[in-house]
Amino acid sequence: MRPQATFEREPARRIFASEFRETRYQFKEGDDEKSPNYVIFPTGIRSNRIFVVGTLTEKQRQGDQNIFYRGRVIDPTGTFFIMAGSYRPEAMQQLARIEAPAFVAVVGKPNLFVTQEGNCLVSVNAESITVVDRETRDLWVLDTARETLDRLDALGTTGDSRKAQEEYGTQPEVYRKIVYDALSQVQM
Amino acid sequence: MNLSDVTERISRKLESSGAQPDRQKIESRLRRLVEEFGVNVAEAERTVTGDLAREHNLPNLVSSSSDLRPINEIAPGEWVTIEGKIVSLTPSISPSIAQNGIIADSSGAMRFVVWSRANAPAMEYGHWYRIESAVVDEYKGSPNMKIHSGTTISQMEKDVPLLPSITPSAELAPGVGSVRAKVIQDWDVLSDRMLQTGLLGDESGTIKFVIWKEEGKEKLELDGVYNIYYATVDEYNGRLSLTLNTAMYIADEGDIEVGRNETEIQGALIHVAPGSGLIKRCPVEGCNRSLSRQNYCPVHEIQSNFRYDLRLKGVLDDGERARNILMQRDLVEKLTGITLDEAISIAESNPIGMDEIFYRVRNAVLGRYYTCSGGEFAGRMLVDSCAPVTFKPEELAALLNRAGGEVA
Numbered sequence: 107m108r109p110q111a112t113f114e115r116e117p118a119r120r121i122f123a124s125e126f127r128e129t130r131y132q133f134k135e136g137d138d139e140k141s142p143n144y145v146i147f148p149t150g151i152r153s154n155r156i157f158v159v160g161t162l163t164e165k166q167r168q169g170d171q172n173i174f175y176r177g178r179v180i181d182p183t184g185t186f187f188i189m190a191g192s193y194r195p196e197a198m199q200q201l202a203r204i205e206a207p208a209f210v211a212v213v214g215k216p217n218l219f220v221t222q223e224g225n226c227l228v229s230v231n232a233e234s235i236t237v238v239d240r241e242t243r244d245l246w247v248l249d250t251a252r253e254t255l256d257r258l259d260a261l262g263t264t265g266d267s268r269k270a271q272e273e274y275g276t277q278p279e280v281y282r283k284i285v286y287d288a289l290s291q292v293q294m
Numbered sequence: 295m296n297l298s299d300v301t302e303r304i305s306r307k308l309e310s311s312g313a314q315p316d317r318q319k320i321e322s323r324l325r326r327l328v329e330e331f332g333v334n335v336a337e338a339e340r341t342v343t344g345d346l347a348r349e350h351n352l353p354n355l356v357s358s359s360s361d362l363r364p365i366n367e368i369a370p371g372e373w374v375t376i377e378g379k380i381v382s383l384t385p386s387i388s389p390s391i392a393q394n395g396i397i398a399d400s401s402g403a404m405r406f407v408v409w410s411r412a413n414a415p416a417m418e419y420g421h422w423y424r425i426e427s428a429v430v431d432e433y434k435g436s437p438n439m440k441i442h443s444g445t446t447i448s449q450m451e452k453d454v455p456l457l458p459s460i461t462p463s464a465e466l467a468p469g470v471g472s473v474r475a476k477v478i479q480d481w482d483v484l485s486d487r488m489l490q491t492g493l494l495g496d497e498s499g500t501i502k503f504v505i506w507k508e509e510g511k512e513k514l515e516l517d518g519v520y521n522i523y524y525a526t527v528d529e530y531n532g533r534l535s536l537t538l539n540t541a542m543y544i545a546d547e548g549d550i551e552v553g554r555n556e557t558e559i560q561g562a563l564i565h566v567a568p569g570s571g572l573i574k575r576c577p578v579e580g581c582n583r584s585l586s587r588q589n590y591c592p593v594h595e596i597q598s599n600f601r602y603d604l605r606l607k608g609v610l611d612d613g614e615r616a617r618n619i620l621m622q623r624d625l626v627e628k629l630t631g632i633t634l635d636e637a638i639s640i641a642e643s644n645p646i647g648m649d650e651i652f653y654r655v656r657n658a659v660l661g662r663y664y665t666c667s668g669g670e671f672a673g674r675m676l677v678d679s680c681a682p683v684t685f686k687p688e689e690l691a692a693l694l695n696r697a698g699g700e701v702a
Contacts, residue, residue, distance in 0.1 A: 117612070157613070234660060246562075248693055282697050289690060
């Protein structure tokens, strides 16, 4: 007999940068120290991991004792801020090795940071970054468009999406336009 | 037993014969019999059903519990009379059970239990019996016939050979089933009470099997083809498995092309797990486990005559579900463009050795889209075929239409 897989890994959600940038709401499921942290996206789904493919346009090494890298990854709708610190040396070294500009695939955790002035900064704590090609980028745009449209269709029908409507006042037509504009930038 | 359940059952029975019974009336009659007259529920059900059938002029319902019924048509909740052959008797697991086993006729087979309190005559393996007024209920999702004190058992002089009908493994349902299958995997037993466990396969798919230790039970041979009659089909966590202790199994000629329960998934490869790339395998025949860096096999200890292999353990994620996948050497070679021989020579001449292959494999596949098909096993897809996803302009067009009708 083999052990049953009881743990189901969270899927990595697909989201465009302009929606990701608007994310403000986060919560913790359960009281345990190790309980997962989730964010809820404006189109109404919880997530503790995302998958992004875009163009790495710049990267910077920062910090003296606690070295980390910051990168900007551009998709057709905006910019993702990517962080890779020494607590994830693999991802940090992957990013250190990549020369911008390059198409990259990033898997990471959404991270919200509220500044003293009350501004909310949204970034991705990278778990891995690899160089990919243009076709993978185009596939990701289609994939993300499809997932976003599916979420818009389900808006108001799930607990998470009702929460999103409450928190963000999500207007589906705004996100439909974002999806349309993103798709328009992919060459046939 | 709850009276409203019984009411529901009686109503359905009458409705299926075209009558329109009054549920309240049924329930009040049942209640009267049970509560005022102390009739047991089963008997009350029979009485009320009979009365109503007469009132609605449905004579064939009246005698329903004494009409001979084929076993495969019996559903839980019915009172039945059957004629069948005892095809399996298993040791009783409780003092309140006198006998348990499987009874079969030409239509099918069913598990049965004889309660000790029934004081029924012991039935013998291989004989035919007529069993009147037994009740069928559901036990662990499958129909099970209960022989109680109101049941009449009479031995029959009949001895008709029964040929159980073989079911494709993909169509088995909890209960009793017969299959013709090949032993495709023989796993380590993890319990002292277990004689053997592994995987059986036929043209339609695969199913796990178990044989518990018991006097006279023999193991199946790996790669052997068997006719397995009257195995018990159990369901656990949504998966079926076969217990062969009730079964008779006979080695058969020929071979079976085992079908796989193939599924196809498309998604991004978002994780390449440790243990991917170039690995060492235990050379002991039939072992094949992967060795640690120090060439240690969890069973056969240090093995320095290991052989190399390539594999990929990862996670394919479609945005809705993340699934573990496992690819063997040929697919890894195809996806990465690195052959096993090249990988070995790179690893042997590189300062970081096998890690170099892990990084090369990871960099070649991580973050890319693939379509994989294969069989799912213990929460992991064993990938048989895999191809990179290609960009299709018609998908872009369809999505533009979906997103944009009113915006454009």
